[in-house]
Amino acid sequence: DQQVKQNSPSLSVQEGRISILNCDYTNSMFDYFLWYKKYPAEGPTFLISISSIKDKNEDGRFTVFLNKSAKHLSLHIVPSQPGDSAVYFCAAGTASKLTFGTGTRLQVTL
Amino acid sequence: NAGVTQTPKFRVLKTGQSMTLLCAQDMNHEYMYWYRQDPGMGLRLIHYSVGEGTTAKGEVPDGYNVSRLKKQNFLLGLESAAPSQTSVYFCASAPWGPNPYEQYFGPGTRLTVT
Numbered sequence: 001d002q003q004v005k006q007n008s009p010s011l012s013v014q015e016g017r018i019s020i021l022n023c024d025y026t027n028s029m030f031d032y033f034l035w036y037k038k039y040p041a042e043g044p045t046f047l048i049s050i051s052s053i054k055d056k057n058e059d060g061r062f063t064v065f066l067n068k069s070a071k072h073l074s075l076h077i078v079p080s081q082p083g084d085s086a087v088y089f090c091a092a093g094t095a096s097k098l099t100f101g102t103g104t105r106l107q108v109t110l
Numbered sequence: 111n112a113g114v115t116q117t118p119k120f121r122v123l124k125t126g127q128s129m130t131l132l133c134a135q136d137m138n139h140e141y142m143y144w145y146r147q148d149p150g151m152g153l154r155l156i157h158y159s160v161g162e163g164t165t166a167k168g169e170v171p172d173g174y175n176v177s178r179l180k181k182q183n184f185l186l187g188l189e190s191a192a193p194s195q196t197s198v199y200f201c202a203s204a205p206w207g208p209n210p211y212e213q214y215f216g217p218g219t220r221l222t223v224t
Binding site: 004006031032034041042043044045046049051089091093096097098099100101102103 | 114141143145150151152153154155158160168169200202209210211212213214215216217218
């Protein structure tokens with residue numbers, strides 16, 4: 001039973017355009033949501049997070065939106081840059097533990 | 111400040127052999143975690159620790175044991191390796207707090223069991 005789902009395995013976006021990555025979850029006990037970025041042969045790195053009591057959090061080019069009624073999370077990257085090309089993992093936290101989605105590979109083309 | 115380090119980086123084991131993966135962090139973090147990443151599966155939690163001397167099971171603990179004798183180290187043991195344990199293993203740590211979710215990850219250990 002996958003509690004955190006990323007239904008798009010890959011996404012290709014032109015440089016300068018907006019990238020939108022989506023994530024759905026099923027467990028209502030999750031109280032914190034995060035996005036991690038991963039380059040090949042490296043460990044994931046924390047990107048941005050949002051508490052369940054908020055619906056938006058912004059950090060520079062990155063904005064995370066949370067729709068609790070729909071159990072849906074999205075990450076917007078504006079403008080997208082070639083260095084953003086990586087695998088992005090959605091994660092949800094409760095009881096000191098994280099549950100990860102399967103990842104979306106973002107490719108930003110010139 | 112090295113952050114989170116993992117030893118070894120690569121290892122090949124034969125079925126039935128044992129080994130220990132070492133994770134070390136120099137950030138004085140309370141929480142430490144072991145994950146495995148398999149193709150199409152994302153990261154899955156194996157075991158975790160909320161402080162020195164404590165351990166707890168995660169989502170996929172079978173076939174693994176852990177120990178946290180020192181705050182800075184978290185060891186993952188495979189007593190009798192199986193091909194299903196071929197994976198990339200990541201260790202992570204997080205500081206004490208109500209939301210230990212902004213975790214710092216090591217570079218990973220790629221393990222192949224033949």
